[in-house]
Amino acid sequence: MTKHTYEFGLIGNCAFLGLIGTDTAVRWLCWPRFDSSFVFGSLLDPDKGGEYSIRPANHAESFSSRQTYLANTNVLRTEITTPTGRYRVTDFAPRFAQYERYYKPLMFIRKVEPLEGTPRIRVVCRPVGHYGELALTRRRSSNHIAFLGLEEEMRLTTNIPLTYVLEEEDFVLNETKYLVLTYGAPLEAPLESTAERFLRATVDYWRTWVKSTSISDFHQTQVIRSALALKIHQYEDTGAIIAATTTSLPEAPGSTRNWDYRYCWMRDTYYILTAFNNIGHFEEMERYFHYIVNISTKIQGRYQPLYGISGQSALVEQELPLAGYLGNQPVRIGNDAYTHIQNDVYGQVLVALLPLYIDCRFIDPERPNPEKLVYETLRLIEATMDQPDAGLWEFRNLAQYHCYTYLFHWAGSHAARKVARALGNADMEARAERLMQAAADHIEQCYNPGLGAYTNAIGSPHLDASGLQLILMGYLDPGSERARRHLEALEKALKTPEGLFYRYRHADDFGTPETTFLICSFWYVEALASVGRVEEAIREFEKLTTYTNHLGLLSEDVDAKTGSQWGNFPQAYSHVGLVNAAYRIAQKLAKPNFI
Structure with missing residues (x-):
């Protein structure tokens, strides 16, 4: 092929x-x-x-x-x-x-x-x-x-x-x-x-x-290209950052996994803001903050997994009478994932908005009332703590108690605790600590002693790449034996011989995934660097740079056997993954010659 x-x-x-x-x-x-x-x-x-x-x-x-x-x-x-x-x-x-x-x-x-x-x-x-x-x-x-x-x-x-x-x-x-x-x-x-x-x-x-980016000399040319691609995926009028330029480019030929990605996913907020912070671009962060705050202050009830670039809620999915990319149908506009229950979004919002309240660079006299926003989001975390959801990968016909959701309940509550301490609010701090502990208790229910790893959901035998975030978000100490064994189990289950990573290998609504999800491969690189396997991280990072097109642009998915690009293109989150992985490695290399 x-x-x-x-x-x-x-x-x-x-x-x-x-x-x-x-x-x-x-x-x-x-x-x-x-x-x-x-x-x-x-x-x-x-x-x-x-x-x-x-x-x-x-x-x-x-x-x-x-x-x-x-x-x-x-x-x-x-x-x-x-x-x-x-x-x-x-x-x-x-x-x-x-x-x-x-x-x-x-x-x-x-x-x-x-x-x-x-x-x-x-x-x-x-x-x-x-x-x-x-x-x-x-x-x-x-x-x-x-x-x-x-x-x-x-x-x-x-x-x-x-x-x-x-x-x-x-x-x-x-x-x-x-x-x-x-x-x-x-x-x-x-x-x-x-x-x-x-x-x-x-x-x-x-x-x-x-010239105003703050990056090391580690694979600088590719980081610059990724930063430039990420920059123009921000719709500056509102600050929203879309997942990809296109709609309906298939995740694999004939898979019917053809989705419209021209929207803003709340689940990726933390990773995007981290990328802009890692390259030292404050203006883009601030615009995106304003977009998120605008959504946060108008929410009635739960947060959706994604919103339109103007903050619109209804993104009704439709199929169009078009031939499709290389004949791949259906061609879809809109995305029914907006109707899904994805409870990790509350923690994503708190982690994303944390700098507004503790980073001294942000001085905004019109900033919305932080107590109200944080209390309301903590309330939503508490209300959904025992509620199954569609999870990070947006399963359409399967609800579980996902480890990743509890990780962001934990991380969001951790962020809320920092805000509470900055505000001197003892009641908020106590509530945040209580929810941190409740989330940690649920995460531990995902631990499988036989595998030496955390599975994707309570009672599930399956591993998925979102489990890498237990290390990257600081839930697991990167230097611990548990982190080492967890990473090794994920490698064994999800890594291809080429170093690419599947999201998961079990069947979903559309069968078993055929291609690897590129951002997961960059998460793996970050995890390797975090646990001290830096030489391996560099080697795997350099392999991933071979999966760009002729201009250094990345797709959503890669076929591990052929190296083919699939999925929507260019995929902003793949470029986010590259920027963050390069930063993590550069930090480990600790070179002083940053520009």
Whole structure:
């Protein structure tokens, strides 16, 4: 079986994301939000997904492609070599400081440069609406084409003869051309000089952002790429960070495990904030805090496992009449996991919000009443202490008393105790300590003496990778014999010969998982470093870096046998895992030369 990788580059500016194929075709771009319908979505349906490409005139003939990022930026370059010449397409989403805020328009700029010979190219721009069900009408103007039918006008402004674009005719590329596609507010400025100014400013922004990261020299290039990818998965308008750019890319071919990941999962809050803290980026943390606080203060009853990027609750799952990625159906939008009971979310919220109350960098006179928020969340922990749930992996037809849930009951109560001490609230401290002990009692019921390990749930014989967090969250002393045996049992049950980790190996609602979940492999690396097996941690980390695509981007899942990438892409949480694992190793190496 051949190795499958996602041959796409990612662009974005914290307002939108796009995936560009190595043939210059825009395979995925949703406007006006991350979770909107695609305007280009050939990733999920070659016929209904529209097209935006700058291909060789006769792309049936052989041509070669090389795709790279401008160093330390999210600016993508694709070089195409044909029998008659060579050209380069530079793709970017403008982002830079302007008027005391960030300029991040719904604007996608493409610069097309001849490099050698006389390449002939053909530009196709056919956006669609309503997930391919709506064909847009076109209106020709003096120097642009308007696409009509969506809530707001899309406009393509270019110095390419409009006739060539409208009729999809090929032409010789003998000078630099620019294409600026906008949604809503159009480009009302000189084309060439503005595109060049925006390119320079965007490159400068990203390189300045990278310079402000605090990372060691341990695999610095890959950490930078992961940090850049993670950054643009934050929807800056609200602060939400989505799990992945895409929907319905299968976890394994034919598995039907095709989910919409363009939402914000509460269960991952702690790991995301840890990643931004580990690279020293305060602004992104603060925006995400505000998003979480906004949700926390409007909750009536329980927390959901996930929310939309504007905090919306109802994410009703639907199946669309689309062909699917490589024919994999169904294609889903929305995610019914929002209806699940996942009780670890309460501890996640408390752990995530802890810095707001004990980190001296956060001074916010409009901060919500901490006693009210902490008391309410502790109440929810207490109310769900003896309630089974769907667990971290969102089992759809199975409720258990999950060890991971109790771990976050414990960790959340631990965080609440720190807040109580900072506030001098003895009653809150006593309540938090009582719940810590109750959670620990439940965790210990998951211990299996025969295995020398903690199983995934009370009374269950199964192990799962979330058990690694018992070490990483500090419940188990990393230097203890119990931690050592627990890790060894997890290795024996879940590790592949290649060093990858399955989430679990027992059957769920869709059968037995076929691919490994990449963030679990990074958790394993962190656990190795934590227990002092640092050389092994480095070796396993370096293996994991071979599972990126050609640009250093990570998927959700990896087929251990072939090394193939599967699942939604790019997966923000896989990049979170890499950043945190690299940090954990760097701390163990204790090198002083941080930048």
